[in-house]
Amino acid sequence: MSSSPPTPGIPPTEPSASPEAEPKRQGTFRALARLYPYAKPALPRIYLGMVSALIAGVVALLIPQVLRQLVDGPLQTGDSAQIWPAFFVVLGLGVLEAIMIALRRWFVLAPGTHIEARMRNGLYAQLQDLPVSFHDRWPSGQLLSRAVSDLNLIRRWISFGLVLLVVNIVTIFVGFVFLVNISWELGVLFMVCSIPLWIYGYLFESKYSVVARRSQDQAGDLATTVEESVHGIRVLKAFGRGKYALENFAVQAEDLRGTEIEKAKAIAGIWLWLVLVPDVTFALSLLGGVWLAAQGQITAGELVAFFATATVLRFPVESIGFLLSMTYDARTAVDRFFEVLDTENTIKDPERPKTITDPKGKLVFDDVHFRYQDAALTNPDLVDGVELTLEPGETMALVGLTGSGKSTLTALTTRMYDVTGGAITLDGIDIRDLTRVELRAHIAMAFEDAILFSATVRENVLLGRPEATEADLAEALEIAQAAFVYDLPMGLDTKIGEEGLSLSGGQRQRLALARAVAAKPSVLVLDDPLSALDVDTESLVTEALRRSLSTTTALIVAHRPSTVMLADRVALMENGRITAVGTHSGLLESNDHYRFVISSLEDELKRERTEAAR
Amino acid sequence: MSNVSVSGVEGEERDDFTTGESKQIRARSLKLLSSLVRPLKGKIALTLVVVVISTLAQVAGPALIAIGIDRGLPALLKLDWMPLSLTVVAYLVTAVVGASLIAWYTILTARISQAILIDLRKRVFLQTQNLSLDFHESYTSGRIISRQTSDLDAIRELLDSGLNQLVQGALYMVFIAAAMFSLDWVSGVVLFIALVPLWFLTRWFQRRSQKLFRQSRVASARLIVQFVETMTGIRAVKAFRKEKRNEEEFGELVEDYRDVNGRVIQLFGIFDPGLVLIGNVTLAVVLLVGGLRVAEGQVAIGALLAVLLYTRQFFAPAQEMAMFYNSYQSAAAALEKISGVLEEKPTVADPTRPIDLWQAKGHVVFDDVTFAYNEDRVVLPSFSLDMPAGQTIALVGSTGAGKSTLAKLMSRFYDPTIGTVSLDDVDLRRLHPKDLRRAIVMVTQEAYLFSGTVADNIALGKPDATREEIVRAAKAVGAHDFIQTLPGGYDTDVNKRGGRVSAGQRQLLSFARAFLADPVVLILDEATASLDIPSERLVQEGLQTLLSDRTAIIIAHRLSTVAIADRVLVMEHGKIVEDGTPGDLIAGTGRFAQLHAAWRESLV
The missing domain is CATH 1.20.1560.10 (ABC transporter type 1, transmembrane domain)
Incomplete structure (x- = not known):
């Protein structure tokens, strides 16, 4: 009666029905008594x-x-x-x-x-x-x-x-x-x-x-x-x-x-x-x-x-x-x-939370490590000792190859995952000492995939600050160059499909960006926010962001030089570590890996020359 | 209300249908039901026979007891064991036969019910796959999921227990009525009179419950939609602290569902005791009438006992029938919703007489195509384009110029409002869907990964691909290296929504998918947007060999891609404003030259 049942016959490629370890089987009476x-x-x-x-x-x-x-x-x-x-x-x-x-x-x-x-x-x-x-x-x-x-x-x-x-x-x-x-x-x-x-x-x-x-x-x-x-x-x-x-x-x-x-x-x-x-x-x-x-x-x-x-x-x-x-x-x-x-929540609010009364937006990564629990022991940490300081109001671009740990690093700032070593501090306070609600009010994110809900445009943009005024909303849409929403059948009250299915990738991204901006955080974390935008729109957004970011600390994952231009400084990430920090032009001159990651111009010129010769 | 239609999923959330609309909905549900039941006729017939025999065996019980008392007892007093022994043996035989048959038909009905369910599941699944994107853009995934889960649960409940209850209950009542008439016709008449209030009660329940069950289906679907969206978008929920607000919203939906469920149960809470009441009153009357006649010596005591037992048993199945009726109403409401989804016609329908195209060359022509979502939103006013086989075309233009629409028309996600798109002179609408999908493949910006391994996900491009082919495809697009670093290599589970694979890596995987599919025409809609520059460079090198002998259309904001194109099209407001080789256009002074210059600026 208390022997554990055989594992259900699920094909190996299927996700296990219950990924948690099979709990010890108790008697039916005791199991039901939990109700x-x-x-x-x-x-x-x-x-x-x-x-x-x-x-x-x-x-x-x-x-x-x-x-x-x-x-x-x-x-x-x-x-x-x-x-x-x-x-x-x-x-x-x-x-x-x-x-x-x-x-x-x-x-x-x-x-x-x-x-x-x-x-x-x-x-x-x-x-x-x-x-x-x-x-x-x-x-x-x-x-x-x-x-x-x-x-x-x-x-x-x-x-x-x-x-x-x-x-x-x-x-x-x-x-x-x-x-x-x-x-x-x-x-x-x-x-x-x-x-x-x-x-x-x-x-x-x-x-x-x-x-x-x-x-x-x-x-x-x-x-x-x-x-x-x-x-x-x-x-x-x-x-x-x-x-x-x-x-x-x-x-x-x-x-x-x-x-x-x-x-x-x-x-x-x-x-x-x-x-x-x-x-x-x-x-x-x-x-x-x-x-x-x-x-x-x-x-x-x-x-x-x-x-x-x-x-x-x-x-x-x-x-x-x-x-x-x-x-x-x-x-x-x-x-x-x-x-x-019964699943224990590994990311909880602290028992005695601290609070930041006057947020400045100083974000410090102090020897930050992260690895997935189930990663093989031989694998190095995904984030492997990151040291980085973002001064209040500073815009920092995070550059690196796909898989170097950039997105993971950004996810750590709002405790989507918790660091497995070291600490991240906001205005000198370990983010684990803040309640999650407060932390996420200070730091707003835009993800690689723009996650939208089947709700109105207004609700989607004001997700982080439902009490915002019309003017705030308009400003956020303006910064993200998302004026297209006014042309939708019902304007701001148009219900967009789940995951914004009826919008283009670029439109979804701009709404997600507007959402992060509208939250008026002291730190903005943007994970490759402009990838789906065309050149014209991108430069307009860049322009607007540069204005609005002057007082906001920002960490921006970027693949394109044009996005990097937004930043005051650039951090280069390689295999889970920050290997160089500097200005775009400085790094272009001094760092080979940076040139490899960010610059395609050389390549372009070469190709154009050969085309011309043909 | 008169102009509102209820065909398909329209009006799905309403519960105030007019008589005509109700009729229409019931008709389509019944049609669906009969089409589900038809292939199982044989099995159902067998089950019916089994149920009839087992019910007969069970109904025989009280009559045998009556015989035992009325005939066996007097005989035994004369020391004649025969009648009693025979009766007992007969009783034992009916017990064994009855019980075995009940066990048998439990399995038989499970088979029937599962056959119907699997048929229905597959139909809904296939229909979901067949329906065009415009349907999915408005009908959220949560609702499809609720059709496939909670609605099917309701139907399953009916099939599992309901069928037995109905057939057995009805038979029981008929047999018992017959047995009662043969034992004592007066009691039979009393029983028949009792049917009148029974009918009224049932009618009342049906009227009231139908509406509630419809509401219950809608409420449960809303609940599921909210639940699924929260879990799918959990990162955004957390990042923007939506938890508390979600809890309130979900709490309201839970309360709505609870409320409507409560009212259904309440209704049943009147119906069920109502039946018991009718049954018990009938029992008392049968007792009175029978007792008076026993006293007058017109009826034997054993017979009176049998009649009383029968009356009691007559109303026991009536309760079961009530349960059946309850689950029937619930299942009917679910079937209404499902039949609505199944009734939807894909706007992009498969051809009835498809034209085969075994060996496509890749010559794509847009012949005076107009595309509009509706009268106010014309995306392509009048568009013509001839793409010779093997040509690589780069499509540039600002957001909203109609580039993605063009790609969707080419891959037949949508059909043109006017005009035709053709491949090798065959209208896409008439091309065999298999040939169409083999010939034309589109890679989009967002690369969805299904749960399963990395290899499984690449193999989606060609389900029968060998591991070598998969690896070759991954190498060709530069995905091999990162796959090697994953814990299980190609056998790594990508988890839910590719949680651990970055957006750039997902794009590489979807490229590998397309590479493996090896189409004649390849459409890349912003397919490199999330790649870092070195990866993009690798992909481009791969593309140059990949695209050398096939038709390709590349939509990209990064103009670096343009370099590998034979021809550049610049689109504005649904029209082509420039058309030429990259070199010519860059050298000129047009829109593309400006864009290119701006882009060059942005690179430094």
Whole structure:
């Protein structure tokens, strides 16, 4: 029961369903008990719901008792006047049962949905809080299946599965008591016959929960594939690989189908027993009951009551099967939920945060190291001892080859990742001593890929400072040369597609730039912000940035001399280290590597000369 | 409202359809459903037979008990064991048969339900791939994902349990009614009268729940959209401190979803006890009527017991049918949304009678092409261009001049509004899609990586490529060196959205993809924008050999690329304003000469 399940059979190229190490498997009860904090406020209502359900169950069991009285009394004597009271009692009990069922539903309705909502909001908050490195590892389809399907399942289990499981088991025992009360021989017979059910139900867990887990993981992988096929639609279309993607998808879908059928087989197994055992019990009870009646040990009324009671008990007994499978499904869902919630956040706010009251914008990298946790030991650090100081108001260009660590270095400034050695300080304070919110208010970023959301232009640009005025907005758009937004159908209120799909690369980049500028930070970190711009626009943006950057510290990753021109100084990055700092012209003269990285002019001239000669 | 259409995904978020619109939507859902079910007719028939027999076996139970009491007991009193033994054996047989068949049809229905689901999944996936970019630009990925996940979950729930519940429940009710009539027709009549309130209750539930289920589908889709966007754009969310605001927004969506879900459950919370109430009242009446007649000696006690057991059992499946009805309504709402997506017609449709082009030469012609997004946004007013096979063309011009549109028309991401684009004199709209994609490949600025290895991602250009071919392609574009430094080389997992590969490296990989695909016509739309200068130089060297024998159109802001072109086109406002060799244009005084001079300035 506590042995760890085999790793799901996922093809090696697929991302592992749950990249975290498989947590030690606990018992189902303990796993489900983790829901307690979420369920706590709702518990009184859930208990009341159980009580209502229990009353409903007992009421249903009382009806046969009335029958017993009726059969042994008025029906034997033929006194039809006595039938009326019995009718009213049965009617009253029937109405009471319906009311109790209604009450149970009413009691558990609200808490179930509230627990689900609370867990969903909690998961979302945790996911937003977890560092980027977590999101690098976890495909969002897996996260989505946890946030939607799994939590749905948990809600249904709490308000339906849990309540019925508890109530039905109690009802079964109460029913036994009634049966024994009617005839102890028949009651014992009934109880003994149902023993195989309990054994099978217990064995069922180990069979079923492994498959249940696999199916939920595979469903998450499938969601990931769907998501990628939509996000990468242009690549797939450009190469005409729609069919190919479908084949891959189909393979995964087939895997899921296989698992589901396996699951169905397990369920079929338990169904078989859950139907067979009561039926066999009925047959044996018939034999025994009639014999006892013939012996005169029980009355006809008792026989009738016995079978009527046993019939009432059929539903609770049969329901144990799907209630158990539902419980194991819910348990798996709880495991998957807590896998995310238990993930320790490695990038947290400090316990006693410092604050910068008068930000100047002095950014210092002090022997900064960074490596990914899972990088091979033999690999050198990706950022390998960077020493760099940006004075307030200074614009520093960061130049280096692709893969030299520039983008990583910029990501460290806002704690997208944390340094693994050394420190980054802002105005003399280690950035890890600031809250993340404050840090990110001081330092604004524009990424290599312009990430836009499906919201209006205004919302996208003012993401970092929603309270900004119209004038600030206009200024930011002006600096980023993003005036094209005024020509969109609804101007600033045009809703741009997710990831700005309907905009060109250059337009997206300018909006992302405008967003960073609009945040009015004291330090601006721009990761190759002008790469998709044409020459004219680029020079206009450069011009505008130079004006606006005069008071803002800026770190700009650049590939082009034209962007480098913005900077007061240039830092050259090579294999994770800053190997030279100086002015553009100074470095051009003194540094070979810098010339190699930044200058294509020589090359151009050579080519032009040969062309001319041709 | 009368002009609003509900075809395709239009009006997807509404829940106030008119009768006509509801009819239209229901019709398309039913059409979809029947097309899903048709190939499974045989399996469904088998399952039905199994269900019928197993239900018969189960229904026999109470009748056998009645026989046991009414005939077995008197016989036993005469020491005749025969009738009782026979009854018990019969009961055991029905128990074994019934239970085994139930197990069997549980597996059978799972197979049917999974077959339908996989069919539906593939259809939606394929449709997503077939739909044109303009659809994807407005229909966010989150909504597609919610169609493929939560909507399919709803349908799955119906198929998994619902089908059994429906068939078994209906059969149960029919059989039980029949058994009751044969045992005691008066009780049968009482049961029939009980059907009247049952019908009204169900009708009421259907009316009220349909609207709520539609709202629930919309609410869950909104939730998913917000969730997916947050996770995809997590860096921007963090950098701009959107977490708190997101939590509020998401919290509202969660609350909306919770609220509508709550109301659905509430509705069911009335429906279900309502059914129990009807059942119990019927039971009491059957007891009264039967009891009075037993007292008069018209009915045997065993028969009365059987009739009572039957009445109880009659309404148990009624509850199951209620559950079925619940999941049916939920699935129907989901099917409506899915059928809407499936109903969408791609604006760039595959030809019905495609023309094959096995060996393309690469002669591309724009013949008086007009392209407009809508009446107000004409991007290309009237455009003609002849690109001889093998020519390398550089396309320059400011943002918004229509360069990317040209590239999209050439790769048939869009179709021209008027006029034709042709390859080797075949209209692209009539060309076999396979041949089109083999002949023309576009590399864009943003290079999307799929989860999988580096090699997998390159192999997208040619799925059956060998490792040697992949490595050769990577070497040709200068990507080999950095791939070698990755922890697992070509087998390194690129992770979600290429998290650990820089933008420049991603561009190199997508170049390698294109190189591997080996098309006759290559379109490079800002494909080198994120590369550093040395890498760009390497790519250009690679390009010179790559492009020597193929048609190419290069859109680049960095004019360095222009040097390898045979011909330069300068575009302004959707028109070609200059056309000539690079040398001629640089030597002239036109727009290109100015651009080139400005660019030269910028290099120092």
